[in-house]
Amino acid sequence: QDEEEAVDIGDGKTLTVPPDQLELTEAELKEEITRTLTANNPHAPQNIVRYSFKERSYKPILVMDQMAVLFEMEGNLVYIDSDEGRRLRAKECLSEETATVDTEAEPDKAESETQATSVEEGEEAGDEDRPDSVASKTDKKEPKITNQFNFSERASQTLNNPLRERSCQTEPPPRSTFSATANQWEIYDAYEKELQKQEKNKEKQKAVPSKKDDDESKKKMIPMETQHNDLTKVASAAKILERMVSQNIFDDIAQDFKYFEDPSDEFRGQEGTLLPLWKFQYDKAKRLSVTALSWNNKYNDLFAAGMGSYDFSNQGHGMLIFYTLKNPSFPEYIYPTSSGVLCIDIHEQRSYLVAVGFYDGSVAVYNLKKKGHRDPVYMSTAKTGKHTDPVWQVRWQSDDLDNNHNFYSVSSDGRVVSWTLNELVFRDIIRLSLNSAVPEGPEGAQQPSIACGTSLDFHKHIGYLFLVGTEEGQIHKCSKWYSNQYLETYHAHSMEVDAVKWNHFHPKVFISCSSDWTVKIWDHTIKTPMFTFDLKAAVSDVAWAPYSSTVFAAVTIDGMVHVFDLNVNRHEAICQQLVVDKKKTKLTTIAFNAIHPIIIVGDDRGYVASFKLSPNLRKKPK
Numbered sequence: 247q248d249e250e251e252a253v254d255i256g257d258g259k260t261l262t263v264p265p266d267q268l269e270l271t272e273a274e275l276k277e278e279i280t281r282t283l284t285a286n287n288p289h290a291p292q293n294i295v296r297y298s299f300k301e302r303s304y305k306p307i308l309v310m311d312q313m314a315v316l317f318e319m320e321g322n323l324v325y326i327d328s329d330e331g332r333r334l335r336a337k338e339c340l341s342e343e344t345a346t347v348d349t350e351a352e353p354d355k356a357e358s359e360t361q362a363t364s365v366e367e368g369e370e371a372g373d374e375d376r377p378d379s380v381a382s383k384t385d386k387k388e389p390k391i392t393n394q395f396n397f398s399e400r401a402s403q404t405l406n407n408p409l410r411e412r413s414c415q416t417e418p419p420p421r422s423t424f425s426a427t428a429n430q431w432e433i434y435d436a437y438e439k440e441l442q443k444q445e446k447n448k449e450k451q452k453a454v455p456s457k458k459d460d461d462e463s464k465k466k467m468i469p470m471e472t473q474h475n476d477l478t479k480v481a482s483a484a485k486i487l488e489r490m491v492s493q494n495i496f497d498d499i500a501q502d503f504k505y506f507e508d509p510s511d512e513f514r515g516q517e518g519t520l521l522p523l524w525k526f527q528y529d530k531a532k533r534l535s536v537t538a539l540s541w542n543n544k545y546n547d548l549f550a551a552g553m554g555s556y557d558f559s560n561q562g563h564g565m566l567i568f569y570t571l572k573n574p575s576f577p578e579y580i581y582p583t584s585s586g587v588l589c590i591d592i593h594e595q596r597s598y599l600v601a602v603g604f605y606d607g608s609v610a611v612y613n614l615k616k617k618g619h620r621d622p623v624y625m626s627t628a629k630t631g632k633h634t635d636p637v638w639q640v641r642w643q644s645d646d647l648d649n650n651h652n653f654y655s656v657s658s659d660g661r662v663v664s665w666t667l668n669e670l671v672f673r674d675i676i677r678l679s680l681n682s683a684v685p686e687g688p689e690g691a692q693q694p695s696i697a698c699g700t701s702l703d704f705h706k707h708i709g710y711l712f713l714v715g716t717e718e719g720q721i722h723k724c725s726k727w728y729s730n731q732y733l734e735t736y737h738a739h740s741m742e743v744d745a746v747k748w749n750h751f752h753p754k755v756f757i758s759c760s761s762d763w764t765v766k767i768w769d770h771t772i773k774t775p776m777f778t779f780d781l782k783a784a785v786s787d788v789a790w791a792p793y794s795s796t797v798f799a800a801v802t803i804d805g806m807v808h809v810f811d812l813n814v815n816r817h818e819a820i821c822q823q824l825v826v827d828k829k830k831t832k833l834t835t836i837a838f839n840a841i842h843p844i845i846i847v848g849d850d851r852g853y854v855a856s857f858k859l860s861p862n863l864r865k866k867p868k
Contacts, residue, residue: 518862524574526854536848539837544597547571554586603637631672633657639702660696715743751795759785801833
């Protein structure tokens with residue numbers, strides 16, 4: 247207190263000033279400082295997160311309660327001038343009047359009640375328009391006071407419809423990554439280049455070409471054309487020379503293919519053997535599996551091999567490769583693809599058209615006549631109705647009424663689609679569904695579950711009849727003209743149907759194979775199989791022989807080729823031969839040649855091996 251200074255302010259009063267007080271000027275003292283007070287609670291949390299059942303995720307709460315409750319007490323006091331207060335006072339006065347009246351004077355009691363009700367009507371005459379006037383009228387009729395605070399709420403619980411997700415497939419837009427820096431000198435250089443281009447264009451427009459210049463340009467063009475023609479002539483001659491060299495290298499195999507007949511068949515009885523011939527391989531397709539094989543009907547030495555992968559986690563590029571028996575060292579045609587090839591089919595009449603199905607759900611058509619073009623002439627996209635799952639089989643059919651080529655495809659998405667080579671127009675033939683399992687929705691609506699198609703084949707004589715094998719082990723007999731139902735359903739296998747094929751000669755017989763180790767032969771008019779063969783391993787593919795109605799061959803994942811002839815033995819195979827390493831390699835597909843007595847077999851390491859059938863395996867029936 248001794249250190250504080252005392253200032254006399256008059257009237258005998260002094261004002262003590264602390265020593266650390268700021269000394270402000272009169273302008274600073276007269277300055278008004280505005281402070282804004284808000285009602286926001288400084289202690290309210292800003293990061294509260296609650297779970298949203300609609301969106302199935304945690305969502306932050308943006309609006310916070312800013313009210314801070316300092317004191318709260320629940321009471322039963324009613325404001326005296328309110329409507330509820332006036333009604334309670336009127337009822338209290340009515341109860342006091344009824345208590346003072348003597349019990350013997352009953353008429354007086356009735357008069358007092360009428361007076362009390364008239365008083366209440368007079369007081370509430372102005373309250374008729376309010377919603378609580380209805381409650382007051384009911385109170386007049388009931389002398390018992392109702393409870394104003396205890397009430398019960400009734401509610402009904404309804405079924406929440408489940409969320410349904412609908413998705414559509416679109417083509418991804420083209421993307422390109424571009425990065426650059428823009429400086430003053432770069433902008434200047436760009437303008438300089440643009441000015442130079444404009445000046446050159448003006449000079450070209452002014453300059454008129456003369457006859458001498460035309461003659462010189464023609465002279466330059468002629469040598470270029472002659473050089474190109476010379477190269478094509480050399481290329482064709484080089485291909486012939488390459489075939490001659492390869493045939494000289496593999497002369498022993500060529501001699502066996504043409505002339506060798508196994509003499510030991512005479513001592514084996516009815517059994518036969520397979521003679522190994524050429525082995526086809528392409529170095530860039532070593533890590534891919536041979537998923538499909540198809541012979542060319544016009545050129546019997548040419549066949550196509552589809553390269554891809556069955557492994558879902560190891561999907562990448564694929565290849566369509568054409569080999570010829572005249573040159574086993576290198577392919578004739580090579581078409582790289584962005585997705586793995588799963589199935590191929592060559593047109594019977596127009597052997598230059600090849601239909602291909604891919605793992606990504608698209609189908610394509612390649613034209614072998616267009617040399618130098620590695621892209622397909624037709625390719626399905628998301629806009630043109632491509633499948634959403636892998637395409638497991640494609641089959642060419644006869645031309646339609648407008649002479650347009652068309653083929654069919656089946657996929658795991660349950661669709662059998664017809665494709666017409668008029669800008670590749672698609673049409674859904676049938677949607678596969680499981681008849682045995684049709685779940686019902688919340689409103690009783692039926693939601694048919696989709697069956698996954700894995701194989702397809704058309705009848706050799708009846709054009710509209712075809713078979714579809716499914717992943718569930720069933721085989722459906724369908725027609726092109728009935729898209730809503732099956733003609734017949736065969737409960738064929740306990741696992742997926744890998745292949746189903748009609749017989750080339752008998753119109754009622756077809757064959758099927760599955761991963762459940764069995765091969766079954768059916769009559770399509772009977773629901774049970776005629777023959778069942780257990781091969782003791784998963785069967786990858788099966789094929790009928792083109793020279794006999796009773797001979798067929800199957801390949802299994804343990805590297806075995808099984809050849810059957812029902813005319814000779816209806817219970818066992820007449821040839822069982824291991825053609826690859828049993829531990830490392832799995833056989834995937836097989837195909838018979840239409841003219842020569844050979845078969846080709848593909849494996850999961852990218853190799854295609856050819857074998858010659860011994861005389862006992864190619865006996866023609868009488």
